[in-house]
Amino acid sequence: MTIAPHVFGLELGGTKCVALRADGDAILESVRIPTDDPGTTLDAVDAVFDGWRRERVPAALGIASFGPIAVDRGRSDWGFVLTTPKPGWAGTDIAGRYRRLLDVPTGFDTDVNAAALAEALWGGAAGTSCNAYITLGTGIGVGLVVNGAPVHGRMHPEFGHLKARRMAGDRFPGACAFHGDCIEGLISGPALAARGGMRGEMVPDDHPMWDGVAHDLGELLAALILAVSPERIALGGGIACARPWLVARSRRAAVASLGSYLPDVPGDIDAIVDVATLGDKAGPLGAVAVAMAALSGSGG
Structure with missing residues (x-):
């Protein structure tokens, strides 16, 4: 019988982070920590990991972080957060900190690549050769896996900052600090709050702003389908989980955006685009997956 490796994971998100330990894909324990300034947040993670390793030393660590981050091990700043609108986090060395603390193989990737x-x-994309994951939350991130490996190049995918063809009559200027009305600037949590005049989760389902959100998400889906032809696109994050009807509306918007160019897509769109089957475990299990890749020598 194969014994699943014992690993630690860290899912570092825009509003919260999750420290966890697992045997294979079975999460044994997790601790949620608010994402504050780097010192406060990472000191709290240090304390959790230090307590756990006194009980049992992990075989590897996987870190799944908000981006943009340096994932190329050939870079001198591998493991660092790069430019980010999150105050204080740009230039923070995350992977190096925990590689020194735990002294085990350490994998480092974006939270969305990990998911x-x-x-x-372990989820709905099992058996595919190309799959994507979109998180709809504080930011809009897109992860991409091809032939079982997360896509890395000079950096990592940043589809959330693509520009979309705007819906006719939509004059919302966007909320992205870098690009204004990129996809993130149009449909992220802060964008929904600006569009609706209230916190995104409080905006009623019949608010007219959702027409623009469904259109803009459809544009992102269409761009992904055209660019990389994924067999599966999983939607996750608080917005997708809270409003599953948005998935159906964005599917229709994607089909409309594609026109008749890919005649097989309309019939397959329900199978291509759906809510992540791992649900809210996609993020934490992503950190576990990155740890497993690091242990096998295939991770970032």
């Missing part, structure tokens, strides 16, 4: 990998290993 896409988890979906490919």
Whole structure:
């Protein structure tokens, strides 16, 4: 009988982070920590990991972080957060800190690449050669896995900052600090709050702003389908989980955006685009997947 490796994971998100330990894909324990300034947040993670390792030393660590981050091990700043609108986090060395603390193989990737990998290993994208994961939350991130490995190049996918063809009559200027009305600037949590004049979760389902949100998400889906032809696109994050009807509306918007160019897509769109089957475990299990990749020598 194969014994699942004992690993630690860290899912670092825009509003919260989750420290966890697992045997294979079975999460044994997790601790939620608010994402504050780097010192406060990472000191709290240090304390959790230090307590756990006194009980049992992990075989590897996987870190799934908000981006943009340096994922190329050939870079001198591998493991660092790069430019980010989150105050104080730009230039923070995350992977190096925990590689020094735990002294075990350490994997480091974006939270969305990690979630896409988890979906490919244990979720609805199992058996696919190309799958994507979109998180709809504080930011809009897209992870991409091809032939079982997260896509890395000079950096990592940043589809959330693509520009969309705007819906006719939609004059919302966007909320992205870098690009204004990129996809993130149009449909992220802060964008929904600005569009609706209230916190995104309080905006009623019949508010007219959702017409623009469904259109803009459809544009992102269409761009992904055209660019990389994924067999599966999983939607996760608080917005998608709270409003599953948005998935159906964005599917229709994607089909309309594609026109008749890909005649097989309309019939397959329900199978291509759906809510992540791992649900809110996609993120934490993503950190586990990154740890497993680091242990095998295939991770970032």
